[in-house]
Amino acid sequence: MISQRAAALAPSETLKISALAKELQRAGKSVISLSAGEPDFKTPAHICEAAKKAIDDGHHGYTLNTGTVELRQAIVNKLQRENNLTFAPDEIVVSNGAKQSVGFSLLAVVDKGDEVIIPAPFWVSYPEMVKLAQGTPVIVRTAFENDFKLTPAQLRETLTENTKVLILCSPSNPTGSCYTAEELAALGEVLKDYPNVIVLSDEIYEYITFDGKHVSMLEVAPFLKNRFILVNGFSKGFAMTGWRLGWLASTKEIAGAVAKIQSQETSGPSTISQKAGEVALNSDLSSIQEMLEAFRTRRDYMFEALNAIEGVRCFKPGGAFYAFPDVSHYLGRTSPDGKTIENSTDLCMYLIEAVGLALVPGDAFGEPNGVRLSYSTDMESLKEGVKRLETGLKSLKA
Numbered sequence: 001m002i003s004q005r006a007a008a009l010a011p012s013e014t015l016k017i018s019a020l021a022k023e024l025q026r027a028g029k030s031v032i033s034l035s036a037g038e039p040d041f042k043t044p045a046h047i048c049e050a051a052k053k054a055i056d057d058g059h060h061g062y063t064l065n066t067g068t069v070e071l072r073q074a075i076v077n078k079l080q081r082e083n084n085l086t087f088a089p090d091e092i093v094v095s096n097g098a099k100q101s102v103g104f105s106l107l108a109v110v111d112k113g114d115e116v117i118i119p120a121p122f123w124v125s126y127p128e129m130v131k132l133a134q135g136t137p138v139i140v141r142t143a144f145e146n147d148f149k150l151t152p153a154q155l156r157e158t159l160t161e162n163t164k165v166l167i168l169c170s171p172s173n174p175t176g177s178c179y180t181a182e183e184l185a186a187l188g189e190v191l192k193d194y195p196n197v198i199v200l201s202d203e204i205y206e207y208i209t210f211d212g213k214h215v216s217m218l219e220v221a222p223f224l225k226n227r228f229i230l231v232n233g234f235s236k237g238f239a240m241t242g243w244r245l246g247w248l249a250s251t252k253e254i255a256g257a258v259a260k261i262q263s264q265e266t267s268g269p270s271t272i273s274q275k276a277g278e279v280a281l282n283s284d285l286s287s288i289q290e291m292l293e294a295f296r297t298r299r300d301y302m303f304e305a306l307n308a309i310e311g312v313r314c315f316k317p318g319g320a321f322y323a324f325p326d327v328s329h330y331l332g333r334t335s336p337d338g339k340t341i342e343n344s345t346d347l348c349m350y351l352i353e354a355v356g357l358a359l360v361p362g363d364a365f366g367e368p369n370g371v372r373l374s375y376s377t378d379m380e381s382l383k384e385g386v387k388r389l390e391t392g393l394k395s396l397k398a
Contacts, residue, residue, distance in 0.1 A: 009128050013364030017348065021358035032385040033358040034373040037173065039239040039321070041294075044287035047238060047276045054275035063271050065263045066255075067094025067247070071274045074281040075247055083216050085230075087249045093258050094277075096269045098204045098233035098246030101258075103129045104265070105229045105248060106165070108257035109198055110135040114164035119150040120366030121324060123173045123202070127366075135164065139366050144326050147177045147315050148367070152186045159190070165198045166191070168217060171205035174365045174372040175324040176299075176317020181215045188221025198254075200229045204246070207237030207288060209319040210296050226251055234273075236320075237288060238280050243273040295321050298375040298382060305386045306373075309393065321376040324362070328369035333396035341396060344371055355392040357385055 021033040042048075066072065072092040079085040095101045102125070110116060112134040118126050120141045127137040140158050142148045155166070168187075170179040179187075191197055199217060206214045218228050233246030248258065262268070299316070302323045306314040311329030333341050335354070341347050344361035348371060351357045362370030373389075375382055 031356045034385050035358045035360050036374045038241040040376050041239040041291045047280045050279035051272050051276040054272050063268045065268045066259045071278045074278050078281045091255045094247045097244045101231045101246045101248040104258045104261045106133040115162045116165040148175045152190050155190045167200045169202040171319025176320045176322045178318035181220045184217040185220040198227045203232045205320040211318050245273045245277050309390045323373045324370045351392045355388040357388040
């Protein structure tokens with residue numbers, strides 16, 4: 001009854017775990033969920049006020065498919081002001097979330113048989129989006145010792161005549177890793193020998209960085225300008241997940257192709273959200289500093305607490321709000337009821353059932369030795385979550 005396309009797609013593992021946690025909570029079970037992928041802060045008040053004003057002022061109709069002129073200009077100004085990148089308004093497409101920007105970009109540039117390089121650990125939707133575009137995901141497993149970042153050698157070994165796109169995400173979901181300017185420049189040097197490869201740079205966590213300013217690959221490799229898709233949005237940095245507002249910047253040709261797809265699939269995003277987004281970008285970033293500092297404090301706590309658990313290794317994330325520890329020490333062990341923990345999925349199912357702790361297995365992100373913990377929750381919950389993690393791991397038998 002359903003299409004082969006739909007049947008071939010895997011459901012989102014992060015949403016699956018979150019749904020299970022909520023189901024157990026409704027049943028009366030105590031569950032600490034560290035699986036969320038959204039800030040636990042409210043959208044700043046001045047952004048909310050802008051949306052209320054937009055409603056009161058009668059901005060109730062459709063906008064241009066690619067977004068309002070004012071919002072696209074605000075994005076152009078932001079890119080110039082904060083990233084030293086020059087784009088024109090007709091090279092910007094505003095979408096119903098950054099996720100849509102990624103998906104429609106792949107539909108716009110990938111043909112059947114095209115290879116798309118995806119470093120692992122990766123955000124769960126990347127490979128499925130590539131499949132939906134009839135491309136071939138090429139997964140490159142990166143190393144814990146390198147904070148799970150793609151190296152120039154790995155990139156060169158993986159590139160072929162069929163490579164169409166390289167997807168990068170920095171700061172990273174799920175690891176929190178941030179590429180340095182030097183690392184991005186080195187990857188760019190490799191791509192000089194492959195002039196037809198497009199870079200899709202997912203920078204949705206740009207404002208949540210702890211150790212220096214965010215760097216876009218295009219800043220240090222400007223020669224990529226005619227084959228670069230920069231995706232960003234409002235959900236993470238401005239705590240606007242439910243507003244469903246994202247955007248991309250690319251060449252006029254690619255932006256036009258994305259806009260054509262968007263015009264047939266969804267049209268432009270909410271007018272009210274766009275008015276709020278315009279104010280968000282035209283204001284200073286002082287309103288999100290409290291959120292950033294809270295994430296930094298939690299990051300530091302998680303780094304220390306996770307590494308204090310016997311057999312657990314975790315590097316210090318440079319951004320986003322995730323920790324991605326290596327828990328391979330506990331794989332292959334046996335639960336008290338005699339079940340073997342074969343992989344990180346088994347481990348996460350055991351933890352939620354045995355100690356009421358919801359994490360996302362590394363298997364979902366292409367890294368079987370890890371698990372993702374979100375520290376987008378209060379410190380009390382984080383401390384209880386780490387306590388439950390240690391209890392659950394110690395109960396496993398070698």
